[in-house]
Amino acid sequence: MPRDDTALISTRGAWIRVVSASGPGGWYTRRDFSFELSEREKQLLWERFSARLIQAVPPDERPTLTLESLGFEYYGQNRPLRLRFRADGPGGSVQWTVLEFHGSSGLVTLAHVGTPENPEEGISGFEVLAQSFRFE
Numbered sequence: 001m002p003r004d005d006t007a008l009i010s011t012r013g014a015w016i017r018v019v020s021a022s023g024p025g026g027w028y029t030r031r032d033f034s035f036e037l038s039e040r041e042k043q044l045l046w047e048r049f050s051a052r053l054i055q056a057v058p059p060d061e062r063p064t065l066t067l068e069s070l071g072f073e074y075y076g077q078n079r080p081l082r083l084r085f086r087a088d089g090p091g092g093s094v095q096w097t098v099l100e101f102h103g104s105s106g107l108v109t110l111a112h113v114g115t116p117e118n119p120e121e122g123i124s125g126f127e128v129l130a131q132s133f134r135f136e
Contacts, residue, residue, distance in 0.1 A: 005018045005019060005020050005108075006018040008122075008125070010121060010122045012115055012117075012118070012121055013115045013121070014112070014113060014114050014115050014118070014121035014122035014123075015112070015113050015122070016110065016111070016112050016122060016125060016126050016129065017109075017110070017111045017113075018108065018109070018110055018111075018129075019108070019109045019111075020106060020107070020108045020109075021106050021107055021109075022105065022106045023105070023106055036072075037070070037071060037072075042070045042071070045070060045081075045083075046067050046070060046083075049083065049098075050065045050067075050085075053065065060090075061089060061090055062089070063087040063088055063089030063090075064087070064088045064089070065085055065086070065087050065088075066085055066086045066087075066088070067083075067084075067085045068084045068085055068086060069082070069083070069084045070082070070083045070084075075099065075130040075131050075133065076130075076131045076132065076133065076134070077134065078101055078133060078134070080099040080100050080101040080102070080130070081099070081100045081102075082097070082098070082099050083096075083097070083098040083099075083100075084096065084097050084098075091116065092116030093116055093119075094113050094114055094115065094116055094119065095113070095114045095119030095120070096111065096112070096113050097111070097112045097123065097126065098110070098111045098112075099111075099130055101133060101135070103135035104135075105135070108133065108135075110126065110129060110130060110133070112126035
């Protein structure tokens with residue numbers, strides 16, 4: 001069962017959230033970490049991820065999600081799955097960046113959400129966390 005390990009919120013409202021879970025899984029569940037995703041695989045991952053995110057929000061607050069990018073990127077010695085999307089909802093438009101780090105004993109998900117006024121608010125701190133992350 002996932003749990004919130006950390007949540008950081010800037011004075012202007014951007015936030016970074018770290019969630020960990022034991023065991024393999026997440027929205028990238030292939031056993032073969034070839035780090036190449038077909039367009040169909042990307043579409044399936046996005047559909048599963050966005051459906052779970054939408055279902056967690058009350059119906060009258062559900063945003064419209066727009067995928068901007070999905071793939072693997074290097075962060076230090078890790079190569080997590082990186083997802084970037086926009087959520088347009090009642091409170092405005094916000095930019096999300098999600099990284100999923102997979103290890104032999106579990107996964108760690110980092111999420112950054114900017115503010116409607118500044119989608120990049122707090123992203124530099126998020127990038128520092130991502131670059132320094134490692135499983136022990």
